[in-house]
Structures are given as structure tokens and as C-alpha cells.
Amino acid sequence: MFNADGIFQRVCMVTAMLAGVLMLVFFIQLGISSQAVWREFGLGFIFSTDWNPVTNSYGALPAVVGTLITTFIALLLALPLSFFAALYLVDAKPCVGEVLGHGIDLLAAIPSVIYGMWGLFVLAPLMQKYVQPFLAETLCLKSIAWFGDEYNGFGLMTAGLILAVMILPYICAIMRDVFKMTPAMLKESAYGVGCTKWETVKDIVLRYGIRGILGGVFIGLGRALGETMAVLFVIGNLMTMPKSLFSGATTIASTLANNFAEADGMQKSALFALGLILLVMSFGIQAIAQYYLHVTGKRRGEK
Amino acid sequence: MKKRGIFLRKAKDGLIRIFSAMTILLAIGVMVWILYTVICKGAAIMSFGFLTHASKPFGIAAGGVANAILGSLLITLGAAIIAIPPAVCAGIYLAEFSTYPKLSGVLRFCANVMMGIPSVLVGLFVYMLMVATMGHFSGLSASVALAIIMFPVIMRTTEDMLLMIPYTLRESALALGMTKTRTTLAVVCRSAKNGLLTGILLALSRVSGETAPLLFTALFSDSWPTGYFSEPTANLPVLITEYATNSPFESMQRAGWGAALVVTILVLCSNLGVRIFFREKKSGQ
Numbered sequence: 001m002f003n004a005d006g007i008f009q010r011v012c013m014v015t016a017m018l019a020g021v022l023m024l025v026f027f028i029q030l031g032i033s034s035q036a037v038w039r040e041f042g043l044g045f046i047f048s049t050d051w052n053p054v055t056n057s058y059g060a061l062p063a064v065v066g067t068l069i070t071t072f073i074a075l076l077l078a079l080p081l082s083f084f085a086a087l088y089l090v091d092a093k094p095c096v097g098e099v100l101g102h103g104i105d106l107l108a109a110i111p112s113v114i115y116g117m118w119g120l121f122v123l124a125p126l127m128q129k130y131v132q133p134f135l136a137e138t139l140c141l142k143s144i145a146w147f148g149d150e151y152n153g154f155g156l157m158t159a160g161l162i163l164a165v166m167i168l169p170y171i172c173a174i175m176r177d178v179f180k181m182t183p184a185m186l187k188e189s190a191y192g193v194g195c196t197k198w199e200t201v202k203d204i205v206l207r208y209g210i211r212g213i214l215g216g217v218f219i220g221l222g223r224a225l226g227e228t229m230a231v232l233f234v235i236g237n238l239m240t241m242p243k244s245l246f247s248g249a250t251t252i253a254s255t256l257a258n259n260f261a262e263a264d265g266m267q268k269s270a271l272f273a274l275g276l277i278l279l280v281m282s283f284g285i286q287a288i289a290q291y292y293l294h295v296t297g298k299r300r301g302e303k
Numbered sequence: 304m305k306k307r308g309i310f311l312r313k314a315k316d317g318l319i320r321i322f323s324a325m326t327i328l329l330a331i332g333v334m335v336w337i338l339y340t341v342i343c344k345g346a347a348i349m350s351f352g353f354l355t356h357a358s359k360p361f362g363i364a365a366g367g368v369a370n371a372i373l374g375s376l377l378i379t380l381g382a383a384i385i386a387i388p389p390a391v392c393a394g395i396y397l398a399e400f401s402t403y404p405k406l407s408g409v410l411r412f413c414a415n416v417m418m419g420i421p422s423v424l425v426g427l428f429v430y431m432l433m434v435a436t437m438g439h440f441s442g443l444s445a446s447v448a449l450a451i452i453m454f455p456v457i458m459r460t461t462e463d464m465l466l467m468i469p470y471t472l473r474e475s476a477l478a479l480g481m482t483k484t485r486t487t488l489a490v491v492c493r494s495a496k497n498g499l500l501t502g503i504l505l506a507l508s509r510v511s512g513e514t515a516p517l518l519f520t521a522l523f524s525d526s527w528p529t530g531y532f533s534e535p536t537a538n539l540p541v542l543i544t545e546y547a548t549n550s551p552f553e554s555m556q557r558a559g560w561g562a563a564l565v566v567t568i569l570v571l572c573s574n575l576g577v578r579i580f581f582r583e584k585k586s587g588q
Contacts, residue, residue, distance in 0.1 A: 020410055030427065113566070114563055116547075117563050286416040
């Protein structure tokens with residue numbers, strides 16, 4: 001007999017499998033497309049700093065380093081900010097908290113290309129005129145090699161700043177949820193023995209939700225690693241090792257977007273290899289994030 | 304334990320409260336700053352002609368963005384058609400039919416991880432999948448890329464929304480002799496309708512501003528989006544990128560800001576609209 005019920009269930013199962021299949025195919029396809037590079041340069045591709053289409057010799061290190069540095073700057077700035085912002089959101093009066101919470105959600109909804117444009121035309125000139133000279137001269141950080149380049153407004157620091165603004169709402173939203181998960185009983189007990197709000201947060205909420213917070217951090221980290229447009233506009237796109245935080249550099253994602261159109265042959269293969277490196281990095285980070293979030297979720301289920 | 308005066312402890316608490324209020328103001332302040340910049344610079348060029356004329360090749364002033372708006376809408380619509388049915392079915396499977404908990408766990412994990420895969424990689428993937436094999440850039444391939452980005456998001460929200468429906472509802476339907484399929488579609492999905500729609504529309508609104516995958520798939524053109532299936536298709540995000548970075552002309556940068564304003568308004572209004580519309584309905588019930 002015609003069994004509609006069975007067919008529907010079968011169809012649903014197949015579509016659900018798509019999630020797994022797509023994940024696998026991503027790896028396979030990027031692996032196949034980048035084959036030529038791995039055969040030519042081996043694992044040395046990752047550690048080589050040479051990127052020269054004329055001599056057809058490629059290395060991933062400048063892009064990888066640029067990605068890591070911008071991500072690090074972004075996390076360094078966004079983490080404390082989003083922690084305290086989430087703290088405020090959880091404890092605020094409902095009407096205020098709700099409006100501000102929606103504001104944060106909207107910040108996450110702004111397309112990244114808008115951030116990029118704002119960075120290019122507003123933030124970069126500001127960095128060039130005020131922030132970079134201030135850091136280098138007024139604070140006398142010039143002598144440290146990291147702050148040594150000329151002030152052109154572009155580069156790692158500007159990109160890191162924009163990324164920080166972009167990932168803040170994501171981390172903030174997850175931290176807010178984790179803070180809300182703390183059982184009221186625990187918090188009330190802390191207040192009961194005379195803790196101030198901050199002490200309660202530090203000793204109770206933070207300890208209870210530390211894994212969820214770590215999960216949120218890794219989600220933000222993943223976002224920052226793979227962000228393309230906002231970085232592309234302000235990083236300067238130089239395929240060289242960055243000398244300082246002010247110098248132009250590149251990230252994996254922005255290299256892909258910037259060079260793909262005119263690349264072919266070995267260069268295209270090298271770009272696919274960069275893509276594979278990025279995929280492995282973000283897969284690892286997402287897996288860690290999911291682990292931590294899963295563990296907190298489980299704990300909530302137990303009580 | 305170290306003993307500290309109550310005054311110090313309270314002072315520290317107060318300082319941290321002020322600091323945390325300041326951080327949230329800073330975050331909101333940056334958002335207002337960005338929106339203010341976009342609105343100011345975008346409004347300067349906004350006119351009826353700007354919204355109704357097609358864009359012109361580099362160097363010719365007085366073009367519009369109408370073709371890009373239309374192309375963006377087409378691409379997003381295509382992505383919705385491709386992604387929504389399978390994604391909702393996949394969510395239904397996870398929530399209703401999953402008989403192997405291990406398999407469901409793996410699939411859920413894959414979906415979560417896929418949500419965090421950089422969109423530029425999706426662009427690369429679809430480039431190889433469609434553009435390289437078919438031999439031309441097209442709006443359709445852009446739709447596929449956006450659909451791949453949307454798929455896990457819709458899948459997970461569908462599952463979450465369906466799981467919120469109380470189990471007694473399903474049992475009542477099954478007790479009446481309904482098949483599992485009819486129970487799911489006619490009872491469970493219907494009661495979760497609002498949540499499902501919110502999730503889907505939010506995913507659509509987010510994806511409509513994606514730029515990176517479009518650089519690899521739709522590219523850009525100055526014509527009207529007539530060749531959706533076989534030609535590069537005009538779209539707003541790539542237009543903004545081109546005009547802002549590759550153009551020496553002041554007038555093109557201004558047009559870029561205009562396009563940025565259009566994108567921002569489209570994305571933010573649809574996002575806010577969905578939230579407000581469905582929240583009010585929920586509280587009204």
C-alpha cells in the first residue's frame with residue numbers, strides 16, 4: 001500500500017542528513033581543490049612567508065598570522081566589554097534591559113559590509129589622525145617595535161577594533177543567557193550571607209556558568225576568524241609579514257575575497273589551501289564551543 | 304578569609320555597576336554612530352531617480368541602484384525557496400522522528416558547527432560546485448550559497464520551536480487515530496507556526512546582507528537582473544564593495560553610501576518588524 005507516513009519520515013531523515021553530508025563535502029571539496037599546492041609545497045606551505053604570483057611560490061604564514069593577531073585584538077577588547085554589558089542586561093530593570101537587549105541584537109543584524117564601509121571612511125581616518133599618534137607619541141609606545149610604523153589608519157589594529165565591535169553582540173547574547181541560567185536559589189543564598197552584587201557574580205554566577213561563557217567566547221572567536229568584508233576594507237591587504245600593529249597585513253578570509261577573481265592555476269589552488277586552513281581552524285573552534293555549551297546545557301537539565 | 308571593610312566592598316560594587324552601565328552605553332553608542340553615519344551620508348544622495356534607475360558603468364555619474372535592489376531581492380527569494388523546505392523537514396526529523404539518538408546528536412552537532420563556518424568558505428564551495436562546473440557566474444549560484452548558510456539556522460530553530468510544543472498535544476492527536484505525519488504537520492507545526500515564521504524570517508533577513516559569498520557567485524553587473532540563471536547578477540552588497548573600494552570617483556562613493564543606507568534599512572526594518580509583529584501577536588493570544 002502507498003505509505004505516505006513512511007515516505008514523509010524518510011524524506012525528513014534524508015534532509016536532516018544533508019547537514020552532515022554538507023559538512024563532509026566542504027572538507028572533501030576544499031581538499032581536492034587545493035591538492036596541487038600540498039603536492040608542490042607540502043606542509044611547508046603553512047610556514048612559508050613567500051607569496052609571489054610571478055615566481056609561482058606561495059606560503060600561508062602572513063595570512064595566518066594576520067588572522068590570529070586581528071582575532072586576538074578583537075577578543076581582548078570585546079571580551080571584558082561584553083562580560084560587563086551582559087552583567088548589566090541581566091540585572092537591569094525589565095523595560096531598560098529589554099530595549100538595550102534589542103539594541104544589542106540589532107548591532108548583530110547590521111550587515112558586515114556596512115561595518116566595513118564605516119571602518120574605511122570613518123574609523124580609519126580617525127585612527128590615522130588621533131589614535132595612532134596618541135598611542136605612539138603621547139604614550140611613548142613608539143620604542144616598542146609593535147607600534148612603530150607610519151600612521152596610515154589601516155592595518156591590524158583598525159581591523160581588530162572593527163571585529164571587536166562586530167563580535168561583541170554575539171558574545172554578549174550568549175553570556176546573558178548563561179547568566180540567566182544560574183539558579184535563583186544560589187544567588188539568593190549569596191545575597192543572604194551578605195555578598196554584594198559583584199561578589200555574587202564573581203563567586204557564584206561566574207563559577208556556575210564558566211563553561212557556557214567559554215562556549216560564548218569560542219563562538220565569538222569563530223566569528224572573528226572568518227569575518228571577511230569588515231576586515232577586507234581596512235586591513236590594507238598586503239601579503240607580507242606584519243611588522244607592527246599599524247602596518248598593513250591580510251587575513252585568510254580577506255585574501256580569499258581579494259585575490260580570487262584574478263587568480264588561476266597554482267594561485268587558485270593556494271587560495272583553496274588557505275580556505276582549507278581556515279575551515280579546519282573554525283571547525284576546531286566551533287567543536288570546542290559546542291562542547292562547552294553542551295556541558296552547561298546538560299548541567300541545567302540535571303537540576 | 305581576608306576581612307575587608309563594608310565601605311570598600313560597597314564602593315567596589317558601585318564602581319563595577321557604573322562600569323557595566325558604561326560598557327552597554329558604549330556598545331549602543333557605536334551602533335548609533337554607525338547608523339547615524341550611514342543615514343547622513345546615504346540620505347544626501349537618496350532620490351526617486353536613485354531608487355528607480357539601473358546602475359551605470361564606472362565613471363558615469365547619475366546612476367541608480369534599482370537593478371541591484373531587484374537582484375538582491377531575487378537572490379534572497381531564490382535562497383528562501385531552496386533552503387526553507389528541506390531545512391524545515393530536517394528540523395522536523397530532529398524534533399519528531401529521530402529514532403537514533405546518536406545520529407541526531409551528530410546531525411545537531413554538524414548543524415551547529417555549520418552555523419559558525421565563515422561565509423566566505425561557503426562562497427568558495429559554491430564557486431567550485433556551480434560556477435566552475437557550469438562555466439558562468441549566476442544569481443542562482445548566489446541563491447544556493449545563501450541557502451547553505453541559512454539551512455542549519457532554520458533547521459535548529461525549527462527543532463527548538465517544535466520541542467516547545469507540549470507532548471500531550473501530540474498524544475491527543477495520535478489517540479484520535481491520526482498518522483504521525485498528519486499529527487506533525489496539522490497539529491504540531493501549526494501550533495508552532497509563529498515561532499517557525501520568526502526563525503525563518505530572521506534567518507532570511509540576516510542572510511540578505513551577506514556579501515562574501517556573493518563575490519564568488521553572483522559577482523556584479525550593471526544590467527537589470529534578467530539573466531538570473533546564467534549571468535552575473537546585480538546585487539546591493541557587492542555594489543557597495545565595488546563602489547567603496549575600487550572607485551576613485553567621489554560620486555560613486557556617495558552612491559555606495561546610498562546603497563548602504565538601502566541595505567541597512569531593508570535588513571534592520573525586516574529584523575525589527577519580525578520581532579515586533581510576532582511578539583505582539585504572541586502576547587495578544
